[in-house]
Amino acid sequence: MAFLELHDIHKSYFLGKEEFPVLNGIDLDFELGEFVSILGESGGGKSTLMNIIGGLDRNFDGEVDVNGQPLDHKKEKQLDDYRRGTIGYIYQSYNLITHLNIVDNVLVSLNMTDLSKSARKQRAIELLQKVGLGDQLKKHPNQLSGGQKQRVAIARALASDPEIVIADEPTGALDSKNTAEVLELLEGIAADGKLVITVTHSQNVANHGTRIVQLTDGKIGEDTRLKEAYPTNDHQPEFKPKILSAGASYRNAFQHLSYNFWRNSLIMLGTAIGLFAVLLFSGVGNGVNAFIQDQINSMINPNSITVLKNPTGKNLSTTELQQSLSQYSSNPSKLLLSDHQINTLKKVKNVDKVEAGYQFSAFTVSYNGKNNSGQSLQTWTKAYASDTIKTGHAPKNNEIVIDKSQAIALSSQKKYKSLLGKTVKLSFAWVDKNNNPVQVTGNLKIVGFANGGQAGAITATNYxxxxxxxxxxxxxxxxxxxxxxxxxxxxxxxxxxxxxxxKENNKYVFGAITVGDILDTVNQYVSIASIVLASIAGISLIVSALMIIVSMYMSVSERTKEIGILRALGERKKDIRRLFTAESILIGLFSAVLALVLAYAGSLALNHVLYGIVKFNMVQITWGNVVFTFVMAIVISFLAALLPARRASRLNPIDALSAD
Structure with missing residues (x-):
């Protein structure tokens, strides 16, 4: 029984509506152990017939049976499996992948088998040694002669241990010496019990086989047997074909990326700059938030709540409360708390202590003919952090704590501490019970210096x-x-x-402000600013994405023939898509790594400069920022590769193989 059978094969090409028949009713049988030469002139349909036998051409009429089973050319998956496990290709133009060395060229086919990684490499080396290239293993195709390239192609065709080897003009580009050596190798393959089908227009080449099939004008002319087929055996393959793994796709992508490193490095640099800007601005936002929190927590007890009169009677947020208070600046009597209301606060659950207090928005401190104005005067409470006073102690009766900056203004940078124990005059404006203005003055003893720093000067007396x-x-x-x-x-x-x-009388009485409220408000503004800056930086990421898209389209164009080779070897459309998306994702990952290095270097430089000014690291890049940057890099690069990868996967393998 024949291993391969062709029944009534018809194939035509169309130019517009005009039909050009190429194959006109081909009927052929092939056995294992045969070395069959399809002989004919150019344009006679030889290559078209080989594409049908090899599972590359799906648009024809007729039937192909393999080992007694019909091969359905309408089912793409079945054809992929067929090419992967049954067919080996040898081409006139070698069709080697230029960015891979010759071992990796053979491994392209072996990666679609269930052999282990070490076994695959060992088989690739053994096959290359078998065809006489054991001393050339590290070379790339452009470093080999024509005959050596064809030997690599033969080794690759044999890699998956196929039962059918198709050789399309295998000696067309070789001299007589290399032609004889290649034909000897092909005879050896047939002698091993495989079916070798050679397409040729050379009678000399055809005479080396066991059978010659003459193809003329799309029909079988003569079918001449030169000698009996080589005997076959019950050889059982040591391994089985399988679909290509994702890891193999990523390795191939990395190899191509490395081969074109300098061109791709420009794309990675452009992408990295955008990611660097986003990462750095995020770090600045973190640093500013942390700095503000540090400054506030250094002066304010986080367990403290500042309670103010709610003049509206409505339930207000912190922002709404602050807006409503500004409307009563000319009528402060509306914002006073009664003793009853103070006592109400003491009854709230989980409250430890309630201290009534006063705060005023403008005052003047005078000493020895010098005046200093301030914007915040209030009574000392537990709201202040324990280390707010840097020198001295908390104020008692008829005592006052002033800010270091005020002390310097009233004396000098070097002598401000001499004011400790001195008496100053405090004056500020207030109102009486009828909301009429009064001037409040008093002489108080300085008992301590505070350091409000970036948060503002602190001046306080006791209640x-x-x-x-x-x-x-x-x-x-x-x-x-x-x-x-x-x-x-x-x-x-x-x-x-x-x-x-x-509530009192069905109206809300109090407004409450916590350290968290203050931080939330400030951090919201800082976050908005950080997002705006990061968005501006994000424009460069859009440009980077366009660069990746252009690069991937260029890569598809440059690698069209490689796509055809991979499809002929049995890779699926999915594998081709993954090959290009993998390369783009690797570009994104390397860009993210470069961006991370730049961002940390930039943060170190900025922190070094700014620490001398604010004594704080103003750029703080978190692991969350790093993870976000890497995720964003992967997402951008993946999306950028989708269209080029889709285009690559939809290329017709036959057209791709014929690309220059």
Missing amino acids: STMRNLLNNANGATQANFASVNVKNADKVKSVSKDIRNT
């Missing part, structure tokens, strides 16, 4: 002192804020919510 000053000036003595200290930091948010929800 008793401030109340006496207001009373002496006939000013309103009701507190205009209360400091609520919470027992546990974890309860600050819940206590703050309970305070905001407190």
Whole structure:
């Protein structure tokens, strides 16, 4: 029984509506162990017939049977499996992959077998030694002669141990010496019990086979047997074909990327610059947020809640409360807290201590003929962090703590500490019980210096002192804020919510501001600024994506023949798509690595410069930023490769193989 049978094969090409028949009813049988030469002139349909036998051409009429089973050319998966496990190709133009050395060229076929990695490499080397190239293993195709290239092609054709080897004009580009050597190798393949089909227009080549089939004008002319087929055996393959793994696709992609490293490095650099900018701006945002949090926490007790009068009676957020308070700046009497309201705060669950207090937005401190104005005067409470006072102690009756910057303004940079224990005059404007303005003054002893730094100057007295000053000036003595200290930091948010929800006469009474509220507001603005900057940097990523798209289209164009080779060897459309997306993803990954190096170098340089100014690392790149950058790089590069990869996978293998 014949191993390969062709029944009534018809094939035509069309130019517009005009039909050009190429094969006109071909009927042929082939046995294992045969070395069959298809002989005919150019244009006679030899290559078309080989493409049908090899499972590359799907558009024809007729039937192909392999080992008694029909081969359905309408089913692409079946054809892929057929080419992968049954067919080996040898081409006149060798069709080797230029960026791979000769061992890797053979491994392209072996990667679609179930052999282990070491076994695949060992078989590739053994096959190359068998065809006389054992001393050329590290060379690339462009370093070989024509005869050597054809030997590599033969080794690759034999790699998957196929039962049919198709040789399309295998000696057409060789001299007589190399022609004789290649024909001897082909005879050896047939002698091993395989079916060798050679397409040739040379009678001399055809005479080396066991049979000559004359093809003329798309029909079988003569079918001449020169000698009996070589005997076959019950050879069982040591391995089986399988679909290409993702790892093999990535290795091939990496090899091509490395081969064209300098061209691809420009694309990676462009992509890395965009990723670097996004990463650096994210780090700056983190640093600014951390700096603000550090500054606020260094002065304010995180367990503290600042409670203010809610003048609207509505449940307000922190931002809404601050906006409403600004509308009552000319009528501060509306913002005073009664003793009853202070006592109400003490009854809120999880509250440790409630301190009534005063805060004023403008004041003047005078000493020895020098005046210094400030923007924030208030009473000392537990809201201040324990280390707010850098020199001295917290104020008691008739005492005051002033900011270091104020002390310097009233004396000098070197002598400001000499003010400790000195008496200064404090003055500020307030209102009486009828909301009429009064001037409040008093002489107080300096007992400490605070350092508000970037957050602003701190000036404070105790509650008793401030109340006496207001009373002496006939000013309103009701507190205009209360400091609520919470027992546990974890309860600050819940206590703050309970305070905001407190009602009198069906109206909300209090507004509450926590350190978290302040940080949330500031961080929101910083985040917006960081996002805007990162978005601007993101424009360069769009440009990078376009660069990758252009690069991938160029790669598809340059590698058209390689695509045809891979498809002929049995790779699926999916494998071709993955090959190009893998290369693009590798570009994205290497770009992300380069961006990370640039970002860390940039952060070190900026932190070195800025630390001398603010004593803080203003660029803080987190692992979250790094992970986001790598994910973004992969997503961008993957999306950029989709269209070029799709185009590559849809190329007709026959057209791809004939590309220049």
